[in-house]
């Protein structure tokens with residue numbers, strides 16, 4: 001069983017604020033694990049730090065502090081790590097090179113990661129296209145990105161991510177740029193591949209409905225922190241943190257899929273710098289919320305917890 005463990009990871013960016021250098025904590029002391037055969041959804045509004053987490057796991061950016069362990073070990077060289085951990089990006093239009101054929105996009109990682117040699121790479125590419133249901137695969141291999149629809153391109157991006165034979169797939173808003181009508185197909189494809197290949201999947205999304213449907217567990221992020229996590233149904237049906245409650249109340253009917261970017265955005269005044277970062281938007285804020293934010297278990301579920309004083313045992 002493969003696992004990717006995130007231990008107390010933080011990411012601080014240096015940004016310019018009115019011409020002065022300032023520190024922006026994009027991810028603040030986050031811990032969780034991804035395991036084979038499970039999808040973990042990371043949900044939260046825009047700017048909460050979801051992509052920064054995915055990018056740190058893909059080793060596209062370094063954590064400022066904390067550790068990421070692959071099967072209990074500090075990850076080795078980047079190429080070997082990328083053979084195990086692959087990412088699918090949000091924008092299928094930007095992620096493929098218009099100058100190269102689809103077959104080229106797939107042969108390259110097969111060769112680079114030693115999964116094929118010159119004589120077998122073309123066949124390997126066709127096999128990958130078959131696995132993501134792009135038919136007829138031998139013809140699709142000769143096409144160029146501009147000849148494909150957004151959904152087909154995202155299937156190619158998924159095929160390319162599968163090429164090195166990864167154990168972990170990071171899917172950063174994989175359907176948010178696609179036509180609503182094909183989003184579920186792509187999410188079902190990722191789900192099928194997860195089951196067939198026993199992948200561990202991180203699903204980054206704004207959308208609570210698909211998070212609940214496709215993920216084993218959900219983590220809710222607010223301003224760089226995971227404020228609630230637990231089994232998907234528990235988090236959505238019995239949200240414990242006032243922020244999750246707000247998201248769940250604003251979410252669409254779970255049987256439909258729509259871009260939830262707008263629906264998840266809730267408004268408030270200037271955010272606090274310490275204590276509970278949500279307290280200025282919280283209808284239940286108490287004096288102790290300005291001091292510390294402990295994590296409490298939610299009664300009735302072993303793995304459901306939230307960072308909120310409302311859950312303190314009386």
Ligand SMILES: Nc1ncnc2c1ncn2[C@@H]1O[C@H](COP(=O)(O)OP(=O)(O)OP(=O)(O)O)[C@@H](O)[C@H]1O
Pocket residue numbers: 013014015024025026044045046047048049050051052053
């Ligand atoms: N390279 C960077 N330099 C400076 N700030 C950054 C950088 N990347 C991200 N940030 C900031 O970090 C915070 C978290 O951004 P991130 O993209 O991780 O959020 P997100 O939850 O993925 O948002 P979205 O859903 O819009 O993609 C934001 O305030 C963002 O502006």
